[in-house]
Amino acid sequence: MTQDSSPGPSGFLYQTYRCDLWRGFFDGALSAGAQTFSLFIAIRYYSAGEGIKSLIAGAPFMGMILSLLLVHHLSGKGLKKSACGAWPSVITGICLIVAAWAPSLELFALAVIAGYIFRGALLPFLTSIYHDNYPHDQRGFYFSKPLLMTVGISGLFGYVGSSLLEVSLNYYNWLFTWLGVCGLAKAWAIYSMPSQTLEGRSHDHPFGNLKYAVQDREFGYVLFTWFIMGFANLWILPLRVDYVASSTYGIEASPLMVALIITIVPETMRFFFIPFWARLFDQMNFVVLRMILNVLFGTGIALFFMSKNLMVIGAGSALIGISFAGGSIAWSLWVTKYAPPGRVTAYMSVHVCLTGIRGTIGPMIGYWAAAQIGTTMTGWVSCGMMFLATALLVPEIKRGRRPPPTS
Numbered sequence: 001m002t003q004d005s006s007p008g009p010s011g012f013l014y015q016t017y018r019c020d021l022w023r024g025f026f027d028g029a030l031s032a033g034a035q036t037f038s039l040f041i042a043i044r045y046y047s048a049g050e051g052i053k054s055l056i057a058g059a060p061f062m063g064m065i066l067s068l069l070l071v072h073h074l075s076g077k078g079l080k081k082s083a084c085g086a087w088p089s090v091i092t093g094i095c096l097i098v099a100a101w102a103p104s105l106e107l108f109a110l111a112v113i114a115g116y117i118f119r120g121a122l123l124p125f126l127t128s129i130y131h132d133n134y135p136h137d138q139r140g141f142y143f144s145k146p147l148l149m150t151v152g153i154s155g156l157f158g159y160v161g162s163s164l165l166e167v168s169l170n171y172y173n174w175l176f177t178w179l180g181v182c183g184l185a186k187a188w189a190i191y192s193m194p195s196q197t198l199e200g201r202s203h204d205h206p207f208g209n210l211k212y213a214v215q216d217r218e219f220g221y222v223l224f225t226w227f228i229m230g231f232a233n234l235w236i237l238p239l240r241v242d243y244v245a246s247s248t249y250g251i252e253a254s255p256l257m258v259a260l261i262i263t264i265v266p267e268t269m270r271f272f273f274i275p276f277w278a279r280l281f282d283q284m285n286f287v288v289l290r291m292i293l294n295v296l297f298g299t300g301i302a303l304f305f306m307s308k309n310l311m312v313i314g315a316g317s318a319l320i321g322i323s324f325a326g327g328s329i330a331w332s333l334w335v336t337k338y339a340p341p342g343r344v345t346a347y348m349s350v351h352v353c354l355t356g357i358r359g360t361i362g363p364m365i366g367y368w369a370a371a372q373i374g375t376t377m378t379g380w381v382s383c384g385m386m387f388l389a390t391a392l393l394v395p396e397i398k399r400g401r402r403p404p405p406t407s
Contacts, residue, residue, distance in 0.1 A: 012132075012133045012194045013133055013134060013135075013142070015192075015193070015194050016129060016130075016133040016134070016142075016193050016194060017142055017145070017146075019189050019190070019192045019193045020142075020143075020145075020146040020189070020193065021145065021146050021149055022185070022186075022188075022189035022192075023146060023186050023189040023190055024145075024146030024147060024148070024149035024150040024153075025149050025150075025153055026153075026182040026183070026185045026186040026189065027150045027153075027182075027186055028149060028150040028151065028152065028153025028154040028156075028157060029153060029154070029157045029178065029179055029182040030092070030119060030179060030182055030183060030186065031150055031151075031154040032153075032154045032155075032157045032158045032161065032263055032267075033096070033175075033176070033179045034059075034060055034116055034119070036158055036161075036162075036241065036258070036259055036262050036263045037161055037165075037172070037175060037176075037179075038056050038059075038112050038116070039053060039056055039057060039238065039241045040165070040241065040245065040255065040258065041108070041169070041172045042056055042105070042108070042109065042112075043241070043242070043245055043246065044169060044245070044255070045169050045172060046105040046108065048105060048109070050367050052105065052109050053238065053242070053363075053367070054238070054363045054364045054367055055109065055113055056109060056112055056113060056116075057237070057238035057363040058359060058360040058361075058362070058363050058364070059112065059113040059114075059115075059116035059117050059120075060116045060117070060119060060120040060359065061120060061234070061355065061356040061357070061358070061359025061360045061362070062113070062117045062120070062356060062359075062360050063088075063116065063117035063118055063119060063120025063121040063356065064120045064121070064123065064352045064353060064355050064356025064357075064359065065353050065356035065357060065360065066117060066118075066120070066121045066356070067120065067121045067122070067123060067124050067349055067352045067353060067356070068206070068207065068209060068210075068349045068350070068352070068353035069206050069207075070084075070088075070121050070349075071124050071125075071198075071209065071345055071346065071349040072205075072206045072207075072208065072209065072349075073206070074198055075198055075199060075200055075345070075346075076198075076199075076200035077198070078197055079197065079198050080195045080196070080197055080198070081125045081128050081129050081132075081195040081196060081197075081198050081345070082125075082129065082190055082191050082192070082193045082194070082195040083191060084122070084125045084198055085122040085125035085126055085129070085190045085191075085193075086122075086187040086188070086190040086191035087187070088118040088119070088121045088122040088187075089118070089119065089122060089183050089184070089186045089187035089190060090183070090184060090187045091114070091115070091118040092115045092116070092118045092119045092180075092183035092186075092187075093115075093180045093181065093182070093183025093184035093185075093186075093187065094115075094180065094183075094184075095111045095112070095114045095115030095118070095180070095183075096111065096112070096115045096176050096177075096179040096180035096183055097176070097177055097180030097181075098111040098180075099111035099112045099115065099176050099180075100172070100173050100174070100175070100176030100177040100179075100180060101173060101177075115180075115183065119183070120352075120356065122190070123332075123348070123352050124345050124346075124348040124349040124352055125190075125198070125345065126190070126332075127332060127333065127335060127336065127344065127345070127348040128195075128198075128344045128345040128348065129193055129195045130142075130143060130332075130333065130336065131336045131339075131344040132195065132196055132344075133193075133194065133195075136336065137282055138282060139281075139282070139333050139336060140277075140278035140279070140280075140281035140282040140329055140333060141278055141279070141282060143278070143329060143332060143333060144274050144275055144277075144278030144329060147274055147278075147328055147329065147332075148271060148274050148275070151267050151270045151271045151274065151325075152267075152271050154263065154267045155263065155264050155267035155268055155271065158259045158262075158263035158264050158267065159259065159264055161175050161259070162255050162256050162258070162259035162260075162263075163256065165255045166254070166255050166256055198345060199342050199343070199345060199346070209346045209347075209349050209350050209353075210350055210353075212339075212343070212346060212347055212350055213350055213354075216338065218338065218396070218399055219338045219339075219347065221396060222287070222290075222334075222338075222393075222396065223350070223351065223354060224392075225290075225389045225392045225393050225396075226290075226351075226354075226389070227354055227358060228385055228388060228389040228392070229294050229297070229385065229386055229389035229390075230354075230355060230358050230359075231358040231362055231385065232297075232298075232301075232381075232382040232383075232384075232385035232386050232389070233297055233301070233382070233386070234355075234358055234359045234362040234363070235358075235361075235362035235363060235365050235366035235369070235378075235382065236301055236305075236362075236366055236378065236379060236382045237362075237363075237366075238363045238366060238367070239305075239363075239366050239367070239370055239375055239378065239379075240261075240262055240304065240317075241258065241262055242367075242370075242375075243304075243305065243313075243375055244257070244258055244261055244262065244310075244313065245258045249308070249375060250308060251308055251310075253310070257310070260314075261310070261313060261314055261317050262317070265314055265317045265318050265321060266317050266318065266320050266321025266324060267321060268321065269318045269319075269321030269322045269325065270321045270322070270324050270325040270328070271325075272325075273321075273322050273325035273326070274325045274328070274329070276325070276326075277289075277325050277326030277329050277330075278329055280326070281326070281329050281330060281333065285397065286330070286334060286337055287393055287396045287397050287399065288397060289326065289330060290330060290334075290393060291390045291393050291394075291397075292326075293323055293326045293327050293330065294386050294387070294389055294390040294393075295386070295387070295390055296319060296322060296323040296326075297320065297323040297327070297386050298382070298383040298384075298385075298386030298387055298390075299319055299383070300316045300317070300318075300319030300320035300322075300323055301316065301320065301379050301382050301383050301386070302316070302379060302380060302383040303315050303316030303319060304316030304317060304320065304379060305375055305376050305378070305379025305380070306376060306379065306380075331355075334351075335347045335348045335351050366378065369381070
């Protein structure tokens with residue numbers, strides 16, 4: 001297949017693909033910053049309390065809630081989707097540079113939280129660009145390559161950054177400066193993507209897009225099961241860092257070991273399994289694919305929290321990484337299988353907003369639950385919720401091959 005940069009579907013495809021590779025590159029560093037370094041610096045350098053840790057962990061999901069309002073207010077204003085997706089990343093970059101040189105925990109936390117809020121707010125615009133510019137039966141394939149770039153850079157940056165912090169925690173200043181530069185460069189990559197004008201809205205209420213979860217029964221039911229599964233996953237994620245880094249649980253691993261378990265091992269597994277899951281996403285019954293991923297997630301979480309042995313924890317982390325390989329593709333693209341043309345951004349804003357709600361309250365409830373029933377039992381509860389969500393999807397299997405919407 002030859003490359004074509006001319007106007008038209010083929011030219012748009014390859015220009016989008018090239019720009020998305022750059023976006024994936026810079027987003028890899030931002031991903032490691034969100035998953036590991038923001039919480040690690042708050043815990044080890046600033047000795048942050050539970051409230052600030054929960055807010056930092058929940059910041060990307062607060063941005064997802066904001067995305068619903070952002071889509072509403074920008075719709076119908078004649079703006080290109082690429083511009084709508086680029087400006088939040090500019091704000092992310094500026095905020096992370098401020099965080100790098102913040103003189104206090106309060107300013108560091110405020111800047112990190114604001115930066116990752118805006119990182120999460122741009123997602124519906126990106127999915128809509130993929131829907132417009134990639135063929136419906138190859139979206140998984142084209143999306144998987146930039147995702148591989150994100151995962152690879154996240155693992156590499158996780159190793160380099162943790163090695164710097166092993167030498168001195170004070171190097172976090174330069175670490176977060178680089179994160180800020182990556183946010184600005186990511187904005188350039190998104191802005192360079194060819195895109196259509198953002199669609200108009202059919203309602204005046206800022207939360208009006210939520211109506212699609214009711215009007216489209218199949219879309220709404222999958223969202224419901226996804227909420228159960230996603231909550232079970234997201235309320236336990238920040239506890240992984242606390243579980244291996246804090247002295248509370250008797251492990252207190254080194255910075256390098258924390259990065260190895262939390263970022264490097266799962267991101268490496270994601271890297272190797274993304275092409276496999278991308279192929280299945282394009283070819284397989286989507287509901288069955290979602291069920292398989294739920295089971296893998298649940299098993300990985302159970303392994304992670306059932307032991308203080310780093311080998312067992314590492315095995316659970318590896319299984320979580322394999323699950324995230326498929327989960328990342330399914331989460332980013334599944335709406336394109338359900339939304340009719342002209343409503344992809346709106347449908348995605350609903351999905352992203354609901355993810356944001358469970359991601360925002362999840363860490364707070366997760367820390368509370370761990371204090372009440374223990375981290376291990378919290379992990380088992382999460383595992384049970386994963387299997388419940390899987391069972392609820394069984395009636396939807398026959399609808400999993402629903403053809404691409406045409407109206």
